[in-house]
Amino acid sequence: MGRLRRGMTRPVVLGVLVVGLALAGVGLYWFQPWKLWQDETVEEALPQATAAAPAKGAQTGPSPSAEPARPAEPVTVARGELISHEHDTSGTVKLLRLSDGSHVVRLEDLDTSNGPDLRVWLTDAPVKKGTAGWHVFDDGAYESLGKLKGNKGSQNYPLPAGVDPADFSSVSIWCDRFDVSFGAAELAPV
Template identity: 40%
Template sequence: MTQHQTPASPDFSAPHPPPDDDSPPHDPSPVDPTRRRRPRRSLLVAIAVVGTALLVAALVLFEPWRLITRSTVDEAAPAASQVLGEGRFVDAEHATSGTARIVELADGSRSLRLEGFSTSDGPDVDVWLTDQPAGGDWHSYDDGVHVSLGDLKGTDGNQNYAIPAGVDLSRLTSVVIWCDRFDVAFGTAPIRIA
């Protein structure tokens, strides 16, 4: 009688030997190639949005085009005026030149006259009378008494600014071209009322 042998069943509980080659184990789950790119794409979009916002903020705050823009205002000198005091501009944060004169008109009103004036353009630039000495620290002019005469009319030319009635000129010693946005003087001129 012939005895029939059945082959032994494989033992699935035993550990499998590692493959002979160095290939990584096969992951049977499907891989979506766009899924791995999404975090990177989101990061790039976020960086682009933040970068654009910072650029816009810098343009609004600094107004860099003003470094190359100029404007000329040529107003006639007030008629029948008496000079109460005058001084020449000295540079501060920006090159500034010309003469500042405080004049009194026939009707008793007073005015500041800038003649042969030239400075740089900038954001939020005003004309001030202050009690600080001309040629001082660029940031000091808003520390004491100051009187704003309004926005600077132009970077160049001859300009008149009305001085409000009741301003005590004996306490004020300088004319300042002041950039209010950055708290710096563009230029200053000494004025001493006799």
């Protein structure tokens, strides 16, 4: 009888080890804890609209008296300061209108934690301080502007065609994996 128990113990221990390793692998994939120590810095230049093509029949060669046409600088139409939610987050958010009429959300001097599946969301939710603001951004209207390019630096996120920025009042650095805001900014008209 003692040999039978000893012989059955080995497969049970092996089974527990295999299940434990599988669970550890899933946990590592899901939480990606190594990202807490990995910073990704992205420094993008201020966005510019593409220059308009010259009118038909217009002079296209250099003119001795005319300076080359430069696209107009973007106009800041709204701005806000990021506050911390799930993770310490700081920086400035600007809603820019380019000379071609398109809009871009610009994050400047962003500093937040890295994490799995972070997104930049334009939302209609009010920005609330503390834990009360962690989960409000997916309750109403929101537009995902794409994956967060880096957890530090200055970055540009163009609004898709057809999105009216007047329909939104805030920006969130949103963790889609855990449905929580890392930080957010209320957009105030300038």
